[in-house]
Amino acid sequence: MKARRDGKEEDSNVFQNLDKTTLLQEARYFNSTPVHPRKCIHILTKILYLLNQGEELTTQEATDIFFATTKLFQSKDVVLRRLVYLCIKELSPMAQDVIIVTSSLTKDMTGKDDEYRPAAIRALCSITDSTMLQAIERYMKQAIVDKNPAVGSAALVSALHLSATVPDLVRRWINEAQEAMTSDHVMVSYHALAVVAGARRNDRLSTVKLITKLARTPVRSPYTLCLQIRFAAKLAEEDPSEASEPYLEFIESCLRNKSEMVVYEAAHAIVNLRKSAKDLAQAVSVLQIFCGSSKATLRLAGARTLARLTAKHPNAVAACAVDLENLISDSNRSVATLAVTTLLATGAESSIDRLMKQISEFMSEISDEFKIVVVRAIRRLCSKYPRKHQSLAAFLAGMLRDEGGLQYKTAIAEALIALIEENPDAKETGLAHLCEFIEDCEHVTLAVRILHVLGREGPKARQPSRYIRYIYNRVILESGPVRAAAVSAVARFGASRPELLPNIRVLLSRCQLDEDDEVRDRAVFYSAILDSGNPQLINDYIINIQVPNPVLLEKSLSDYLASGDQSEPFNIAAVPTAEEPQEPKESPVEIETRKAPVVSREEQYTEQLQAIPGIEKLGPLFKSCEAIDLTEPETEYRVRCVKHIFARHLILQFECLNTLSDQLLEKVYVRLDSIPGYKISNVVPCDELPYDKQGNIFCLLEFPENPIETLGNFGATLEFVVRDCDPTTGLPDSNEGYADTYPLEEIEITCADQFRTRAATDDWEQAWERAANAAEACDTFGLTQSDVGAAASAVCEHLGMPKAAISGEAVKEIRGGGLWRAGAPVLMRARLVAAQGTVTMQLITRSPREDVATLLLAAVG
Missing domain, CATH: 2.60.40.1480 (Coatomer, gamma subunit, appendage domain)
Incomplete structure (x- = not known):
């Protein structure tokens, strides 16, 4: 806080206008004799602030500051010396010749002054390489079992970091780490267990012995016990047989621990492990008690874990309804949000409107990440109670009009898109809300996504022409990427609805005069295809476009050119598509602040396959x-x-x-x-x-x-x-x-290894009719399963088809298509009927290659 002359105080950040050049000049003060510790502390604080704000130093700049900082080792000021260690750690990856301070750090590490030793150990282990570490190995072993807990903890944490780069060296410190596990200090035993378990992570039998031994001995440190619970849960998850019962019994015994931290860790582990509701009673009871706690952290932990549990066991959570109702008016809006979303997932259809009204009262008071939790809960409600789609869609549309970031708006848009795809009655309502949103959408990526949905779903609506105006407005008013997406969406209307084709041709002709070359090229391209009148071309290049994975496409093209053999044309169909069909997974209600980038399996192995000589001559990788x-x-x-x-x-x-x-x-x-x-x-x-x-x-x-x-x-x-x-x-x-x-x-x-398959799309029947002249193979099979649903799932798994290809109730039908490894397309239709305890299946396949069509039958037979 900074005092103003008028006596009032105002917030200010003394570091907000730091300049790197000025700071480099100030760092030269370290070379002075003598130096004032307070001034040096202020300069070092500014250096650390600048580095942690993401400021990049050149190698020379970092080296200059690093060596100027080392002059401060002569100071006896404790705070200054600790800041010196921190600066050394931060600058060591960027500076040169940092190894020169090893002797000074080793001296501090082995000295008698315990105020310097922990920080010196951490700094030393962060700058020395594997060869230099062997020189200080003896000191590290002594530090691990040191009587001072700060020294022992620093050495163990450094060992944890080093295990990622020099695991063999750290394994030699296991005996000392095991001795440190018996320490009375809560952090030392916790870090020691992490080091010992980390060294045994690839030896399951040794890990089992360690956890079994620790389960029999009382542990004082709640941190150690929490880590022990995590290891026991991991062992139980890896071994679903009865051999895992001792681990589950140990975890359940921790529900009666005095430490709230341990009790929650045990309840959290049981919730993630148990597969049936009856095994969850004890954990749910503990979480129910947490919901009534006077501590906001425990209420949040209980509500959040119960919200996660509703995804698989809503009935188990229903017993906590009274406690969750009391949390709706909680002063902590994060707790209230989780309570309401959990009640939405477990409550009856009649209570939805009341709960939605309560949510709307404090929506403006919670952060975007908790708003996303609400959106996900509503998305699940749309699937659970399809008759409530009008009120749920209206609520989502109201949230779209509120302020919020891209991630929040995307979550709402995805919820509306899911509602449109899953509920035919909600299609018109959902599309209308999306059309209204893109009129004022400021996020380019989201506008493009919605335009794609309008182009796909709009032509199937009762009055498709009403959506063209909204799409064409984007061509007039928006930026280049959005205009290009709008052109593609408009073309889909012309391809799917012949009565609209004359008007679509006029719109595309206007787009051919656009100032953006991408927009012009798309307009010319789609106009030519629509004018051709060829249904196959229109289907392949407008309605059902297969987009190849860009990373693998680039790699395949590079290999094709490097092979020197261009006698055969490049087969783009063999490149895996950007979005392979995925089995739908039920996601729990929880906060996701960060998503890992999605990388296909083929991309993961691309670099490893380069070890094979002549790999580029094999053509594009079809499938991993x-x-x-x-x-x-x-x-x-x-x-x-x-x-x-x-x-x-x-x-x-x-x-x-x-x-x-x-x-x-x-x-x-x-x-x-x-x-x-x-x-x-x-x-x-x-x-x-x-x-x-x-x-x-x-x-x-x-x-x-x-x-x-x-x-x-x-x-x-x-x-x-x-x-x-x-x-x-x-x-x-x-x-x-x-x-x-x-x-x-x-x-x-297997046959599934050689095909990339997908479930039937909306135009599957037209594709099946177009393939009437292709080679056809047909056969009837008696399956071993007695249940027609299980038989259909087994057939899909055997042929590599997604479960979404199955339709029907009493008579199951499997419809889908795919691509063989050499580029031949194939369509498949199967009908399964149960009679007298057996399941009979008729399988028909069509493909330009008769041997490929027969292959699917041979795989089943």
Whole structure:
């Protein structure tokens, strides 16, 4: 606070106008003799503030400040010295020759002044490399078991950070860390458990022994107990059998702990683990007590966890309705929001209007992230109570008109879009609200998204012409990207509704005079396609456009040009699409402040596949399948297989992990017992497989010419040379080692591996009729399942079809299509009927290639 002359106070930030150049000049003061600690403290504070605000220093600037700061080691001022350590940590990644202060830090680390030692340890471990760390290893071991808890905690936290870069070195400190686990200080035992468990994270048996041992001994530190609960929950999640019962019993016993933190951690773990409502009674009772607590943090924790539980077990939460009703008027609006959204998810249809009115009373008082929680709750209500769509859509539209950020507005728009897609009766209402919103939408990405929805759903409405005005207004009033999206939306109306085509042609002709080249190009492109009158062209390039993944498309094009063989045209259909169909997942009601970027499986493996010589000659990667385990989880060698599918080739990637610390594996490769017809073109072995570091082995095979011959199993054996090594250093002995083998599970090549499939779209019937002249294969099968729903799900899983392809009640129908690895499209229709305890299925497939159509039948048979 800064005092004004008139006696009033005003808020001010003394660091808000910092200038980097001025600060560099001020840092030269550190070279003076003598220096005033207070002035140095002020300068160092400004340096740290500037760095934490994201200011970037050049290498030379960082080096100059770093070495000027090191002059302050001569000061005896405690606050100044601590700031020096912080500056060293912040500047070390940017500056050069930082290793020069190692001796000064080591001196402080081993000194008698406990006020300097913890900070010196943290700074030293952040700047030294793996070779220099061995020189201070003895001091680190002593620091871990030091009587001063601040020193021990600093050493253990530094060990945790170092385990990511030099895990072998940290494993040598395990004995000291285990000794520190018995410390009476709450933080030391907590950090020690984290170090010990982290060193054993890839050794399940050792982790089981550790958690089982700790469960029998009383632990004083609530932090340690919380971490212990998390490890026990992880073990129980990985092993769903009865062997996990001791972990669940331990977690349930923690519900009776004196510490509220431990009780909540145990309740949270049970909520995430239990799959049936009857097992949740104890945890729900604890959370119910939390909802009535006088502490706002406990009320928030209880309400938030109950809100999360409503996604899977609404009936279990219904018993807490009275407590949640009391929270609606809570002074903490975050708690009130969670209480109302939980009641919305568990209450009856008749109580919705009352709860919605209560929400509207304090919507303006809560932050965007809690508003998003409300939006998600309403979105779930739209699916649960479709008859309430009018009032729910009106409420969402009112929220759209309020102030808010992009993430909040996007959540509302997505909720309205979901309502339109799921409820045919709400289509007109939802589209009207979206049209009204884009009139004043200031977010380009959101306007483009809504225009895409209007172009897709508008032509299916009863009066499609009413939406064209809103879309064409965007062409007149908005920026280039929005105008381009509007042109695409308008073209969809012309493609789907022939009666509107003359007017659409006029609008597109006007767009051809636009100042933006993207808008002009789209208008010319769509006009030419619509004028052609070709239904196939209109469907493929306007109505159902398959957009390839841009990252993989760029990679495939680069490989195509690098291969030097352009005798065959590039097949863009073989590139995976940007949005592969996903199985719908029920998302819990919770706050999501940050979303990880979505990366396809094909993108994840692109760089790893570059290890194969001549990979660019194989053409674009068609599909990467989900990894399958070829060994049991507790075995000494763990191997997973990922199948990468190309047009004519198959790459088997074996992800190998050695869990034995006293062995080093060399010349590791996989020997395959080949299926007849397959040709093994190349094998890329793993030269060395040290402890706890993943290695990859690649086998390149060529598919048989006949698609039916591609189905079958590969026998596989892991072969390698074993060399004994020192478990602490990882260095192998002088002996040459001995050859050994390890049997793996068989690898099955299925029909689903070779297709990218999708459920039927709205124009599926027209596509099926257009394919009437294509090759057709038909057969009838008797399935082993007795329930027609389970049989339909099993067929979809076997053929790689999404569950969304299933429709019907008594008679199940599966409709969908896909693309074979070599680019041949295929359509599939199956009818399943249950009679006299058995399920009969008629399967019909159509494709330009008869052998591909037959392949689907052969896979089922």
